[in-house]
Amino acid sequence: MNDKDQLSSSIPKLKLGYDIPKDELSCCIREITQETVSFQKKKDFLKALAQKGETYEEFSIFIREFRKMAIDPELQDFAPNAIDLCGTGGDKAHSFNISTFVSFIVASAGVPVIKHGNRSISSKCGSADLIEAIGIPLNPPVEMIRECMKSLNYTFLFAPHFHPAFKHIAPVRKALAEEGIITIFNLLGPTINPAKPAYQLLGVFDPNYLAKIGQALTSNNVKAGLVVHGKVNDSNIGGVDELTACGENQVFGIGELAMKQIERWQPERWQVKNGDFSDLGGGDIAENLQIMRSLLKGNAPDSLRNTVLVNASTALWVQGKCASLEEGIELADSLLINGNVEQWLGKVSDFFK
Incomplete structure (x- = not known):
């Protein structure tokens, strides 16, 4: 047939x-x-x-096929050491762009980051919106993408540019969303980074998908990573597509970190206090830039700062930069306190002038 x-x-x-x-x-x-x-x-x-x-095998086949159809960003020499940090979105929590800011911390530590993302869908400011706001163009030529990796340990792959096949599915997704139907495409985006980085920290809006996506990524040769979901202390929100310092985190390992079952990690695992989820709120681009500045200057709420450190330390541990979560917390904290992240952002501005 x-x-x-x-x-x-x-x-x-x-x-x-x-x-x-x-x-x-x-x-x-x-x-x-x-x-x-x-x-x-x-x-x-x-x-x-x-x-x-959807079964994990079906997720795996979707990942494989859409990776095949993606435009190649030609980063094969960077991918074996690189990490992507991304969430599915869809948690309706309207929080600050935590994974995007954390990706800046990780890059400032000398870890290659190949971030894959899109503009806002369910919030006022998506990863691409914040990336663009700090001066990184969304559709640079391949040569600039490679130079960015060499100079900054960082590049951003704008999903619509690298996945032209999505164009003919978008109207259908929109129609199904209006009917309240969640499809596989609500979860697929973070799993199909066209550069295929070896490491991944991926957040999902629904814990029922933790194991399915984790197993699917393992079968698609992600070397090591975690799929995560945060249960937060807010009765209006079921959970979020990232780790937080505001409640229990559910975690499933990928590749070399594969787990037989979902694990539950409390904020104390990172040696931080359980905080207030309301401190993680975001806004539009201008508001999120202001929140980012508060994190850089050291006057952000403790709950937000600790959540950032939790995610940064986990990414640094997943990629192998740090031997433990505790070591990751110390490194991420020092990068913020000593101004390394702010200096890195300055290099970004200079690079794209």
């Missing part, structure tokens, strides 16, 4: 609750990225898959 026939065959199976074979799913994925395939057929497929419930 050719690709153009596959969706018609697979949708009824999904509606009956059956998983579909790997080769069939690969064909379906290629088909939904085609402009010539009908809106309704794409919608029926994604809705049926969501209602059946």
Whole structure:
């Protein structure tokens, strides 16, 4: 059966609750990225898959196929030592861009960071919005991406530029979102960094996806990493797509850090106090830049600063820069206190002048 026939065959199976074979799913994925395939057929497929419930094998195949379709940023010589820090979004917490700011700390420590992200979808300021605000262009040529890695240990890959296949799925995703249906595309973005960095710290908005995504990333050769979800002390929010110092964190390991089951890590594991989630709130670009400055100057709320340190230390440990979370906390703290992160941001400004 050719690709153009596959969706018609697979949708009824999904509606009956059956998983579909790997080769069939690969064909379906290629088909939904085609402009010539009908809106309704794409919608029926994604809705049926969501209602059946995606397996980790299905996540794995989606990751593999969309990585294949992505534009290559030509960073193969950097990827073996690089880390990506990203969340799925969708937690409706409207918090500060924690993973983005943490990526600056990690780069200032000399660790290669290949960050993959997009503009805001559910908040006022997404990772790409903050990245652009500090002076990093979103669509630089490949040569500049490589020079940025060499000079700054950092580059940002703007998802819409590197994943043109998403263009033909966007209207369907929007329609399903309006119906309140969460599809695999609500979680896929952080897993398909086109540079394929070896290390990853990935946050999810729903803990039910921790193991599925962790196993899928392990099967797609992520060397080491964690998939995380934060349970916070705020009755209006079920949880967030990152680690916090404001409640229990659920963690599942990837690759060399693979775990048999989800672990629960309290803030005390990082030797920080349990804080108040309301201190993590973000705003628009101007407000988030102001919050960033407060972190650099040392006058941010303790809960926010500790949450930043928790994430930075974990990333430094995952990548192997630090031997323990405690060592990671000490390094991240010193980078902020001694002005290394602020100096690094100055280098960013100079580089892109």
